[in-house]
Amino acid sequence: MDVLQKCGGRKVVLAPMAGITDGSYCGKYRNLFGIVTLGGLNLDSATLSASKEIVKRGRKEFLYNLNEFEDIIKREVKRARESNALVSVNIRFKDFEEAKRRIEILKKHCDIIELNCHCRQEEIVKLGIGQELLKRENFETLRDFLKGIWELEIEKPIFLKVRANVVPVDEFIDNLNKVRRYFHGIHLDCFNPGRDYPDIEYIQEVRRSFKDKIIVGNNSINSIKNAEKMLKYSDLISVARCVLRGNVRWIYEFNRKLDNKGNNL
Ligand SMILES: Cc1cc2nc3c(=O)[nH]c(=O)nc-3n(C[C@H](O)[C@H](O)[C@H](O)COP(=O)(O)O)c2cc1C
Numbered sequence: 001m002d003v004l005q006k007c008g009g010r011k012v013v014l015a016p017m018a019g020i021t022d023g024s025y026c027g028k029y030r031n032l033f034g035i036v037t038l039g040g041l042n043l044d045s046a047t048l049s050a051s052k053e054i055v056k057r058g059r060k061e062f063l064y065n066l067n068e069f070e071d072i073i074k075r076e077v078k079r080a081r082e083s084n085a086l087v088s089v090n091i092r093f094k095d096f097e098e099a100k101r102r103i104e105i106l107k108k109h110c111d112i113i114e115l116n117c118h119c120r121q122e123e124i125v126k127l128g129i130g131q132e133l134l135k136r137e138n139f140e141t142l143r144d145f146l147k148g149i150w151e152l153e154i155e156k157p158i159f160l161k162v163r164a165n166v167v168p169v170d171e172f173i174d175n176l177n178k179v180r181r182y183f184h185g186i187h188l189d190c191f192n193p194g195r196d197y198p199d200i201e202y203i204q205e206v207r208r209s210f211k212d213k214i215i216v217g218n219n220s221i222n223s224i225k226n227a228e229k230m231l232k233y234s235d236l237i238s239v240a241r242c243v244l245r246g247n248v249r250w251i252y253e254f255n256r257k258l259d260n261k262g263n264n265l
Contacts, residue, residue, distance in 0.1 A: 003111075003112065003184070004235055005261075006086055008260050009034075009258050009259055009260040010031075010033060010262070011236050011254070011258065012032070012034060012236070012238070013033055013035040013238035014036040014037055014238065015218055015238040016039045016040050016090035016240075017240050017244070018040045018059075019059070019061045019062055020244070021037060021039065022038065022062065024079050026038060027079040030084060031083075032255070034085055034236060035085055035086045036086075037087075038087065038088070039089050039091060039114075040062070040091065040116050041089060041091055042062070042092055042093065043099035044094055044099045050127060054123050066102075077109045087112070088159065091115060091116060092116045092119065092129060093129070094129055096145055103149060103152060103154065104154075110156065112185070113149065113154065113156055113157070114158075115149070115158065115159070115160050115161065117130065117161060118130060131163050134166045134175065139178070143179050146182035158183045158184055158185070159216070160186055160187065162186060163188075163191045164191045164192070164198075164199050164219075165199060177209065180213075183213070185214035185216065186216070188202075188203055188206060188215065188218060190203050197220055198217070198218075200233065203230070203233045207233040207234065214235050215234040215235055215236075216236045216237065218238040221238075224250050224253060224257075
């Protein structure tokens with residue numbers, strides 16, 4: 001569990017927010033997070049075009065020239081390192097062959113590579129990626145992506161960023177079980193359709209089946225109380241919207257309660 005050790009006892013992760021969590025955003029939270037996540041970043045022209053469409057309807061996305069990818073990554077990771085946290089990067093692509101050389105670039109600069117199996121924006125879903133990768137009919141694509149990344153021997157942990165309740169938990173576990181050798185961590189948004197609190201039962205089941213993986217629990221965490229609740233079933237927790245709202249004081253307080261191994265003082 002090298003990743004957990006390297007988090008230095010900090011249990012809160014900055015979750016990815018497209019168009020928002022760039023290097024500067026990550027870097028401004030010094031000594032607060034165990035991991036900061038850049039992205040979601042597009043690694044091929046199909047996802048970049050999808051992002052351009054998403055921007056046209058008013059959502060934020062990261063848009064850049066794919067030919068300048070290496071310079072951009074170097075710059076953004078350098079800025080993110082001001083956080084003193086591990087730097088993860090959340091990635092999307094449709095064409096692995098096109099994405100491959102950019103994953104090779106990421107492996108040189110980032111600490112964790114996180115495959116986005118989470119996005120539900122229509123333009124991404126139409127490509128059969130994002131949360132679609134969790135569906136049984138797209139299992140082969142997920143497997144090929146993960147196997148392809150694995151074969152690059154990137155020597156960095158691979159996380160999957162996933163959304164609960166896209167498929168029933170049994171199907172989710174069954175699918176991930178078949179590819180478990182290709183990844184190290186599950187970053188699980190415990191999305192609970194129609195409810196504004198996380199689906200804890202879903203993560204409980206996932207924890208039970210993936211005891212050897214690093215689990216990052218996510219969804220609606222905005223206080224020490226609900227962080228502790230999620231940490232019963234996860235190694236780390238992550239936050240997105242509460243950071244956007246500037247609600248981070250509780251994270252400093254939470255860190256003060258933990259020693260450098262993440263145990264309660
Ligand atoms: C504006 C915004 C952009 C997001 N972009 C991404 C993304 O690019 N990739 C991803 O995996 N998740 C993305 N997410 C999902 C978050 O990482 C997180 O899973 C979700 O917001 C639930 O966590 P929260 O309740 O702490 O906000 C985004 C969320 C928001 C609010």
